[in-house]
Amino acid sequence: MFWPAKSSIRRRLTVQLLVIAAALSLVFFLIVRVIADQAATATQDNILLASATSISDALYSERGAVTVEIPYSALSMLGTISQDRVFYRVSEGGRTLTGYDDLPLPDVAPRAAQSRFDTFLYRGETVRSVAVSRTVSSGGSNVDVTVVVAQTRLGLALISSRISFFAAIFGVLFFLVATALSLLAAQSALSPLERLKQSLQRRGAHDLRPVQAELPDELTPLVDALNNFMGRLRASLAQSEDFIAEAAHRVRTPLAVVRAQAEIALRRVERPENKTSLREMIRAVDESSRSAGQLLDHAMVTFRTDALADDEFDLAVVTKSVCDHLLPTAELKDILLIQQFPDTPCPFRGDAILMQNALRNVLDNALKYSPADSTVHIGVDSDDQGYRISFNDQGRGFGSSDVASLTQRFSRGSNVADIVGSGLGLTIADEVARAHNGRLEISSNPKGPGACVSLIFPQP
Template identity: 35%
Template structure:
């Protein structure tokens, strides 16, 4: 048992899903990075602003450096309820005037009142962001640089970065879902030509070996071209086979005709009863062989024309007239009364006149040889969407249980027949989009009905 391969649609969806997943992961990482940078930038500005306000509040009064921290500086940093604030003021001598003496002073060479750096650090076991702002004093009692160090915990900025990231991730997920849905629709639409090609091949008649002409995208052209090349090779093999059958049947018919003539001459000579009996058997076998050769030739011709000859408007009434004229000698030999019930006006359909005539001839020949003891009737009826050719005889007919078999090649050969006549008719009707059916007219009547579409056939 062959291993079942996943569909092309499933493969494409899985690959696109993996690409979207990798893209979503990359975008999520980038979103977290940019959200953290944005949150740090926003809170760092507040942190630096508060440090500047504290530095501006330093004064020298009475020869002493005084520190009066403005409330506005703490209010600026207090916009986040989650964070804690740490600070200290260091005089030029390195002593802590106020604040947390153990707060680490960042190493920074930035000039006083310039844009200070904001660094990461840890204080009292928590992560903090800290900055240092310096202010120079030239008072006789206080000379040098006074540093203001301010630190803030990172809970608020982390929460802001997380919120921004979640919003970005939600947007990424929504866009990925839309992209995946669009990809599903686009892939299904793009794969429709494959289904169209498959439908053309699946619905094609087994005898149809014409090339595929369905419109396909550029990517499917190699597949269609390879299929057409295979069809071309198959048609070539089928043509060779049909030609071989036709040639063989034709070559056999010539010596058989001569043999029949010799047998007829021989039968006129006086001979013993037993020899005459043997001669009669030989004549019967030669007749069977001649009929088989004719039917093989007819079958090869019909199969060759099916799907290869375009259907044209033909008159069913004229086809039936020509077919019965060619079958009349058989009927006369048997003293079978043949009658026609035809409409007074032409009945036109799209078909192949030669193939249809062969079909009618084979049905009539089958009825004369195996059915009609004394009477044969041909009718042509035009219905709403179909045209029916009915061949009725007064024989016992075919048992219903054998109806499915008699339309198969050599399905139910009789002792004096080949089993090809009804098969040829069924093939011709199938090529025209029609069908072959049977019915018992009464106790001593049987009819073969050939139904054809009254509109343009499938191969027109």
């Protein structure tokens, strides 16, 4: 049978089973009909033969002539199967002794003690007949007498059509049951595939552990291939994470040396233009090292979200530690960090290192995109819905940037102007928020100019 490669296995299996069920139902129906016909014919034949034999047994010779008196039972027994009409003829050498003159005799008379059955049309109806022969000695000679008994088949046709009717009903019932069973069979045959699908769907986007579901032999090669593929993917991912981490590290170390040397030189040089270019140099080194740090952070975030640590920590405490960590950077620009934490603790479960990373990147942005002498408000709010950690600054805001795309890797806004960056900070924050079932909200500062970036987490 032709099936397009994409067609559903379930449908294919069901249709094939249904075709088989339909064929079996038909065969069942035909077999029952043939058997019923044969049984009915055999029954009629037996009674016809018994009737003809009892007539032939009643033949006797009287005064040199063959005489017969049809026994009552010979005809009454034929009535036992149906109300069909009965014809008989007793003939001696073509001369009818009694019965229907026009009832055909067999072309060749059966030999003594044998019978000959026939089916033909007689007086407009199909009849079944039997002919038996007997030799009667009459007037000193042997005379061959043929007895033919025939009966219409209406009753039998009725019985056989009734049996056919029931056979048809059983055939249809069988087909319906087979249909239901086919659906069940298709369902159960495909259930391992369904299980495999569900076990893969339940996984997190970064879960590349091998599949370990109990599966039938037929699926083992497929799952092995899948596991093998995931293994290679895992290895290649780990390799690239390692590579990025290593690269970031190798870039940052010499940069730190360059920065230190530049600081020393800055103190030594006198001419203002030299000082300016050295400051420029330090700034560029800082940015490069920040970018390298973010690459490292991002690689770590990707890596850690696969197997999230399950630390218990206080969100307010972590937020405060991030603020403390960036306080020197804020002071360099004379930015005031105003922190607002709830009075009650903010217990949370998750990866503390990732959380720190996310908060650091958001605060880093707030400081980076804020002018000197401004204020950044950092607030942790907790209610029965969950937590909201928000960073409000008085900087340039998001302007006309498409905020939805800012969380994409290496995507930077149209408002960045001269500020250097790698476009990974919000990506990191967004990935960490989502790994903790939370989300990142980017909006304008409700209290005037600037940006408002919040991390929102449901109550653990």
